[in-house]
Amino acid sequence: xxxxxxxxxxxxxxxxxDACIESIHRHTKYxxxxxxxxxxxxxxLDFAPIDGIQVESYPVPEHYLGSFIHGFLLDQAIAKGIDxxxxxxxxxxxxP
Numbered sequence: 231x232x233x234x235x236x237x238x239x240x241x242x243x244x245x246x247x248d249a250c251i252e253s254i255h256r257h258t259k260y261x262x263x264x265x266x267x268x269x270x271x272x273x274x275l276d277f278a279p280i281d282g283i284q285v286e287s288y289p290v291p292e293h294y295l296g297s298f299i300h301g302f303l304l305d306q307a308i309a310k311g312i313d314x315x316x317x318x319x320x321x322x323x324x325x326p
Contacts, residue, residue: 232263232314233315234264234289234317235263235265235317237266237322238268238299238322239269239294239322240269240323241269241273241276247322249272250322251280251283263314266285266286267284267290268304268306268307269287270299271290272289272290276290288314289305
């Protein structure tokens with residue numbers, strides 16, 4: 231059984247993002263999950279690459295604002311395809 235985790239990333243949320251990734255590593259078997267970080271290609275990615283985490287950029291249309299950006303990014307990633315039996319979505323600026 232495997233899980234895909236989609237994280238819609240918002241620039242400036244590095245500390246929360248780092249805590250999220252650390253928590254995922256602490257509470258899961260890393261070989262059972264695929265982590266995909268999604269971000270707006272119009273914005274600068276402000277975190278260093280992390281081994282084993284796939285980063286995907288999508289061009290977000292200008293008329294998408296606020297939380298609508300997260301939804302757009304998730305729609306794009308899901309349309310690309312999901313590998314795994316389960317899917318979990320997270321927003322980097324909404325700490326669980």
